[in-house]
Amino acid sequence: MVVYGVALLAFCMLTGIFLGDLLGQLIGVDANVGGIGIAMLLLIFMANIKNSFFEINLLTKSGVNFWSAMYIPIVVAMAAKQNVLAAISGGWMALIAGVLTVIISFMMIPVLYKLIKRN
Amino acid sequence: MILDTLSNALTNNAIITAFFFVGLVTAISYWISTNLTNGYLHGSAIAIALGLLMAYFGGHLTGGDKGLADIPIFTGIGILGGAMFRDFAIVATAFGVDLKHLKNAGLIGAISVVFGVALSFFIGAIVAVMFGYNDAISITTIGAGAATYIVGPVTGTALSASTEIIALSVAVGLIKSILVMIVTPFVAPYIKLNNAESAMIFGGLMGTTSGVAGGLAATDPKLVPYGAMTATFYTGVGCLLAPSVLFLIVRALVS
Numbered sequence: 001m002v003v004y005g006v007a008l009l010a011f012c013m014l015t016g017i018f019l020g021d022l023l024g025q026l027i028g029v030d031a032n033v034g035g036i037g038i039a040m041l042l043l044i045f046m047a048n049i050k051n052s053f054f055e056i057n058l059l060t061k062s063g064v065n066f067w068s069a070m071y072i073p074i075v076v077a078m079a080a081k082q083n084v085l086a087a088i089s090g091g092w093m094a095l096i097a098g099v100l101t102v103i104i105s106f107m108m109i110p111v112l113y114k115l116i117k118r119n
Numbered sequence: 120m121i122l123d124t125l126s127n128a129l130t131n132n133a134i135i136t137a138f139f140f141v142g143l144v145t146a147i148s149y150w151i152s153t154n155l156t157n158g159y160l161h162g163s164a165i166a167i168a169l170g171l172l173m174a175y176f177g178g179h180l181t182g183g184d185k186g187l188a189d190i191p192i193f194t195g196i197g198i199l200g201g202a203m204f205r206d207f208a209i210v211a212t213a214f215g216v217d218l219k220h221l222k223n224a225g226l227i228g229a230i231s232v233v234f235g236v237a238l239s240f241f242i243g244a245i246v247a248v249m250f251g252y253n254d255a256i257s258i259t260t261i262g263a264g265a266a267t268y269i270v271g272p273v274t275g276t277a278l279s280a281s282t283e284i285i286a287l288s289v290a291v292g293l294i295k296s297i298l299v300m301i302v303t304p305f306v307a308p309y310i311k312l313n314n315a316e317s318a319m320i321f322g323g324l325m326g327t328t329s330g331v332a333g334g335l336a337a338t339d340p341k342l343v344p345y346g347a348m349t350a351t352f353y354t355g356v357g358c359l360l361a362p363s364v365l366f367l368i369v370r371a372l373v374s
Contacts, residue, residue, distance in 0.1 A: 013210045024355060030273055033355030036206050036328075037348045040213035044221070047214055067211035071343065072163050073141045074208045075336045077200030078329055079170030079300060080144075081188040085178030087297055090290025093261075097246040098294025101239045101265045102302065105324045108238065109310045112320050116227055 005056070005063020012043040129192040137195030144169055164304045164337035171297060209332060209351075213344040220315035220345065227316060228349040231323025236357045238324065239265045240365050243291055255370040256280045260288045262369070263361035267327045268292025270357035277362040296330040303334025312338060315345045322346035326353030 013036070020035020027033065043064075047056060087094070129136045148169060149162035156165075174186025183189030188197030198204065243265025247258045260280040264271030264287065271288030274280075280288075303321075307313065312321055322331045322345065331350040335343045 009207065009211055013207055016210070017206075020355070024358075027359055029355060029358045030277075031269065031355050031358040033359075034352040036209055037351040039206075039210045040216070040344060040348055040351075041221075043210055043213045044216050044218065048218065061214075064211050064214045067208050068214055070204075071208040071212055071332075072166070072336050072340065073138075073145060074199055074204050075333050076141050076144055076163070076166045076170045077137060077196045078205050079167045079200070079333055080174050080177070080193075081186045081197045081200040082171060082174045082297060082329070083178060083184045083293055084171055084175040084186060084297060086184060086286075087290055087293035088175070090287060090294065093246060093250040094264075094287055094290035094294055097243045097261065097265050097291045098298060100246060101242045101291075101295050102298045102325075104242055105235065105238060106302075106306055106310055108234075108324055109312065109317060109320050112231055112234065112324070113311065113317050116230070116316065116320070 002059055002063040002066075005060040005065075006067070007063075008046065008056070008060065009043065009064050009067060012039045012046065015039065015042060126192055130194070133192075133195030134198050135195070136192060137199040140193065140196065141199065161304060161337055163340075164301075167300055167333050167337055171300065205329070205332060209328075209343065209347045212340070212347070215341070216344045217315070227319050228323055228352065231320045232326070232349055232352050232356050233360075235324035235326050235353060236266050236270075236360055237365070239295070239326065240357075240361060244369060253373065255366065255373045257284045258373065259361060259366045259369045260284050261291060262365065263357065264288025264291035265295065266292070266357040266361065267354050268296060269354050270361055273358045274361040274366075278366060292327070295325075296327040299325050299327055299330030300333030300337070303330075304337040307338045312342070315342070318342035318345035319349045322349035322351075323353065326350050326357065328354070 016039025017032060017035040019038050020032040023033040024031050145166050148166035151165050152158060152160055152162040177187035177190055181189035185197050187193045240262040244258045244262035247261040252258050256278045257280060259278060260271060260275035263274035268289045271292050272285050275285035275288055311317055325331050328350050331346045335346045
């Protein structure tokens with residue numbers, strides 16, 4: 001059933017966030033550490049399980065795929081709720097710091113990629 | 120009277136209004152993409168840019184901090200575009216992930232996240248120094264803001280920085296996040312952001328979940344899970360490193 005897919009997704013996300021919060025507390029940080037990453041790994045793991053008790057069928061898949069397809073519309077909504085005004089009113093220092101960070105980080109992507117490929 | 124009734128219908132069903140509104144914006148964006156740019160600008164890139172533009176006007180009109188979502192009939196945009204649904208959709212994109220690509224993930228991810236936090240932090244810190252800040256707390260807080268707009272205030276609060284400095288660190292992080300959303304599809308071909316590994320490095324270096332989510336959506340949605348996977352660790356690592364190791368380094372350099 002479609003709802004199994006949605007529930008599976010919810011289960012993975014809640015478990016991930018829970019573990020991410022625990023991980024944060026463990027290292028003494030007031031933030032969730034990698035919760036969504038853990039949730040993604042858990043979903044990938046569960047998607048690859050195949051036995052007689054647990055197998056993801058086509059309808060279950062469509063429950064997950066719907067939310068995957070909703071990703072871009074959600075990102076559009078996310079863009080529309082950003083605090084763009086505060087970003088722009090931050091003044092020159094905020095602008096220069098933000099722009100430089102982005103430019104240099106972009107330039108480092110191919111450098112890091114080559115480094116990792118070589119090893 | 121008709122307008123009041125309409126406004127009530129839209130406000131009372133906020134998230135349904137958001138579904139319709141986002142669909143409309145997407146449709147307009149794809150129309151612009153094919154008819155005005157001949158497909159050169161991707162529809163989702165235009166939709167994200169339109170979203171940001173509307174967020175600016177929303178902030179201008181209401182003085183709030185949630186962009187368009189502060190206008191009563193658009194409160195649903197705030198729910199649909201909030202962290203809860205964003206993360207739900209990000210997790211869902213992992214369903215199509217190829218396990219082969221994730222084999223080296225641990226190493227690539229760890230390197231790029233730690234390197235990315237330090238890189239952004241020091242660029243922010245150097246700019247702060249150039250603008251005349253000379254105390255370790257302010258420099259560290261602004262540097263942390265260059266990591267993400269969450270790392271900034273978390274670090275500033277931990278070091279008891281002034282509220283103006285914390286607000287400034289949020290502004291730096293917001294600029295970074297918005298720039299990454301807009302610029303990524305344009306620079307992607309030049310930095311070979313077209314495969315799983317480089318998407319992971321991208322997520323680890325940029326770290327802003329919103330920026331990475333928006334940037335990859337407009338570039339190639341297939342890359343989203345790889346970039347998001349590393350980006351999701353970034354804020355946590357930033358909150359760990361900025362008020363501790365990185366602050367100590369700054370304090371040693373300043374005095």
